[in-house]
Amino acid sequence: MELSEISDEKILENLTQVGKLSDGITIITGAGVSKASGLNTFRGKGGYYQNHSAEELASRSGFMNNPKLVWQWYRDRMRAVFAAKPNQTHYAIVELENMGLLNKIITQNVDGLHHMAGNSSDKIIEMHGRITESHCFQNCGYRIEWDHAPEHIPVECKCGALQRPSVVWFGESLDPEKIEQAEEAILTTKLLIVIGTSGVVYPVAIFPKYAINNNIPVYEFNTEKTILSDYVTYTFIGPAEITFPKFVKLLAENIK
Ligand code: BJW
Ligand code: ZN
Secondary structure (H helix, E strand, O other): OOHHHOOHHHHHHOOOOHHHOOOOEEEEEOHHHHHHHOOOOOOOOOOHHHOOOHHHHOEHHHHHHOHHHHHHHHHHHHHHHHHOOOOHHHHHHHHHHHOOOEEEEEEOOOOOHHHHHOOOHHHEEEOOEEEEEEEEOOOOOOEEEOOOOOOOOOOEOOOOOEEEEEEOOEOOOOOHHHHHHHHHHHHHOOEEEEEOOOOOOOOHHHHHHHHHHOOOOEEEEEOOOOOOOOOOOEEEEOOHHHHHHHHHHHHHHHOO
């Protein structure tokens, strides 16, 4: 439903302790959050996976099979990321931190825009890595932090093997420390807000369910219903860059 279709009282009903939400809001973000910054989503119309499958572009076997294709995709995305600026959703999350309400941001995004917007590094858990970093595919230990997209692809490593983007591909494990931090954030939060993710990629996709099972309200902001919408507390339909800042304003007015 539209944010305007739900009364402020209803939105706030789970937040009767609004003033006591100190560090009590955890946010999960996905590609939809960066759409208004000019970065594409993965699934759906116009998404990256429309022309090539997720396995072709984002798995070890896809990389071994066609490293040039994979690097082409990452190079294009790196160019877009270096040109991108945070948008109103990112800034509204900074506002939440400034109001003392933010616990953690659990992001699937690899674009670094939460940092650029101004959230503190210790509030951000980047579950899927960073697109502007690469490391040796054969694990020789050599890493590169990029400040521009690579000219020559596939990118070679010092050791003669190939470099690969420092992101988490399908079938690869996420950093166990990050999983632990994220789980701790979910289980200690008073409200979970899920923004701009289709909710189909694990392990992040399981977190809203954990929260609900622990009686923690979950608010979803998305342009459309997702697989999560069936069980979350509310789904606010609309572009997050419009609906989410409105929601943060409502919160701000109610903790004065
Ligand atoms: C807007 C908007 C606007 C648009 N405002 N909204 C349990 C069950 C089944 C399978 C598995 C399982 N556990 C593990 C798996 C396997 C696999 C998985 O999840 N598969 C499923 C797809 C079935 N997971 C893994 O392999 C993970 N590893 C792992 O779990 O290791 C242990 C293990 C391995 C194998 C088996 C079992 C256990 C690793 C996952 C890595 C994901 N990597 C990618 C690509 C690499 C990073 C990169 O290049 O950027 O990460 S895939 C891609 O999807 C990317 C994203 O971070 C991720 C999530 O996508 P997201 O953010 O949700 O984007 P979209 O495009 O899907 O959705 C955008 C949404 O925004 C849409 O809803 C729009 O409507 C919305 N929107 N504009 C608000 N303005
Ligand atoms: Zn190497």
